[in-house]
Amino acid sequence: MMLFVWLKMAHVSSALLSISGFALRGYWMLTDNPLLQRRLTRVLPHIVDTLLLGSAIAMLFVWQADPLQLPWLIAKIVGLLLYIGLGMVALRFGKTQRQRATAFALALLTAAYILSVAYSKSPLGFLVS
Numbered sequence: 001m002m003l004f005v006w007l008k009m010a011h012v013s014s015a016l017l018s019i020s021g022f023a024l025r026g027y028w029m030l031t032d033n034p035l036l037q038r039r040l041t042r043v044l045p046h047i048v049d050t051l052l053l054g055s056a057i058a059m060l061f062v063w064q065a066d067p068l069q070l071p072w073l074i075a076k077i078v079g080l081l082l083y084i085g086l087g088m089v090a091l092r093f094g095k096t097q098r099q100r101a102t103a104f105a106l107a108l109l110t111a112a113y114i115l116s117v118a119y120s121k122s123p124l125g126f127l128v129s
């Protein structure tokens with residue numbers, strides 16, 4: 001199905017962009033780089049993440065799939081919420097540099113977990129293989 005292929009391409013590209021963009025912003029946070037406060041730095045992630053989630057929802061729509069019936073999709077949603085929460089602590093709400101750095105490292109670990117779930121189609125992801 002052609003539409004699905006396009007949606008998946010958009011999903012995979014925005015997923016990689018989202019994670020590499022977050023890694024870059026985290027690095028800027030750790031090094032006190034003023035680029036972190038730029039308007040583009042703050043707006044672009046929202047556009048990329050909307051594309052990421054929008055393409056995911058559209059794929060489920062094309063599939064007529066209920067994400068709550070597929071354990072690996074539940075794992076991705078939970079992983080995504082965790083990734084967002086940790087990212088917010090890392091880039092905004094962390095009080096000390098140590099808190100921010102820890103949240104940043106855990107967010108990257110969570111992103112790796114989500115990717116491993118995406119490719120293995122198993123909620124355990126890299127925890128097993």
Ligand code: HEM
Nearest residue numbers: 008012015056057059060067073076077080114115118119
């Ligand atoms: C940070 C969040 C996410 C990342 C990094 C991510 C990453 C990926 C990647 C790399 C693939 C391609 C896997 C492959 O080639 O087989 C994929 C596929 C997919 N993802 Fe995501 N994803 C994320 C969030 C989500 C969410 C929240 C949902 C839906 C609830 C979702 C639904 C899907 C679906 C339906 C596929 C297609 C699977 C297939 O073709 O068999 N993703 N994701």
